[in-house]
Amino acid sequence: MLGYAAMNRTLREESPPVRCNRSMQEATFEERGLSYVSELALQNVRDLLSILRWNVRHGIFFYRCTSKLLPWNLRYEVEELPQYDELADRLAEVGAFVRENGIRLTFHPNYYCKLASTSEDTARRSARDLANHGRWLDLMELPRTPYHAINVHVGATYGDREATLARFCERVDDLPTRAADRLVVENDDDEGLYAVGELADGVTNECGVPVTFDYHHHKFTHRGATYREGFARARETWDERPVVHLSEAERLHTGDTSVRPQSHATYVETVPDWLRAAADVMLEADAKERAVLYHTLTR
Template sequence: MLGYPCLNRTLRDRSDPLRCNRSMQKKTYESRGLPYVSDLTRQNFADLYEILQWNLDHGIRFYRCTSELVPWNSQFELSALPDYGEIETLARRCGDLIDEAGMRLTFHPDYWCKLASDSDDTVERAVTAVEYHADWLDLMGLDRSPYYGINVHIGATYGDKDATAGRFCEAVRRLSPGARRRVTVENDDKENLWSVPELTEQVSERTGVPVVFDYHHHSFTDRGYTYREAFEIAADTWGAVRPAVHYSEPKRLREPTTRPQAHAESVADIPAWLCDHADVMIEAGSKERALLAVRDGLDVRTNEA
């Protein structure tokens, strides 16, 4: 399966836009409180269903949902929302569609989710973030499996990789079963950070957390392995679950002055072996449009072959 993350540009650009990332600033949260959070959450789950239905209608069965689905969820339990009953119904409707259609939905908390930080407060916030993402998946009734993953980076070394890996593993062990069974960890895009073999040896073998192979990131942390070799190392950490991978192309291929880590607006191709053995999240600026364009090209080449 091919997927795309978060924003559907086609639906967002309509006169009546659909989006599931309605949120607010801290000042607004403090002044308007849970009733406003509840209203936004209700709208977000309603629009998530419509986005998933659009995806299904267009043959897209892999989607990464925004981490703003329930705004400010670090501050309250889901059941405290005034519209909780309606929200639960809307969430289960999304989950039923996902389950019945054989779709895959994942989350990817942002850089602030640092389970391996050397700050206890930062780790506590990261654990809370993983837990509430797991609560959303539970609310949708989806299996507690990395198939519905909550993907994170270690994202730093804090001057001591062994100690950092140890803190990450300890934080994973602190998670509730529903959160722990869904966590995945991704290789980084800076040479001194975390590669696929390092994550496999220092995290996956100690905790069972699967490694998400990011194709573009591997160019920064290859450690002498080819793309396919690194993918196979990561894929072995998934057990019976089909691996999820990320694929993007560097923006500097078309704009040489941009950062080497930046993603291009589209992708020209995806290696056949990657599509054959994993579900591929396409990380490109044009989102679902990039997916549809590259899929059309792959279909043409398959038919020609």
């Protein structure tokens, strides 16, 4: 399967726009409180179902939902929301649609989610964020496996790579099962961070978390391994069909060498057949659903 992340550009251009990332500034949160959070969360979940229905109509069965689905969820428990019962019903409706249509629905918490941080406060907030994502998936009644993944990065080395990986695994062990059983970890796009093999050895072998192979990131952390070798190592960490992230460098498409080599292009020109045959591929392209349709309609 090919998939895309978060925004559906086609639906976002409708009036009113269909989107599931409504949020607010902190001052608004403080002023309007959980009643307003409830309203936005319900709108987000309703629109998530609309996006999934659009995806199915267009033959797309792999989708990464935004982590803004329930805004400011670090500041409250979901059960505290005034419209919790209705929200739970709507999330269950999403989950039923996902199961009935064979959709792979995943999440990728934001960059601040750093479970291995040396800051106890950051680590605590990160653990709560992951637990919240697991709670959303539980409310959808989706299986507690990496098939419905919660994808993270280790985040940094903090001056000691081995100690950081060990700390990451210790904190995975402390997570509630609703998060830990769905957790996956991704290789990085910085030579000084983590390659696929380092994550397989230091994370999968130690605490059982599978490795998501990011094809574009592998360019920066290949450690001498080819793309096929990098994917093969990541694939070994999965007990089910793996997830792969695929993007291409914007500078290769535009010829603008001032653009960071890590920046994603609007489209992906090539999806290797061998990769598509062996994994579910998330296209991390700025064209979003249009990047997927470009490939599904031209095959």
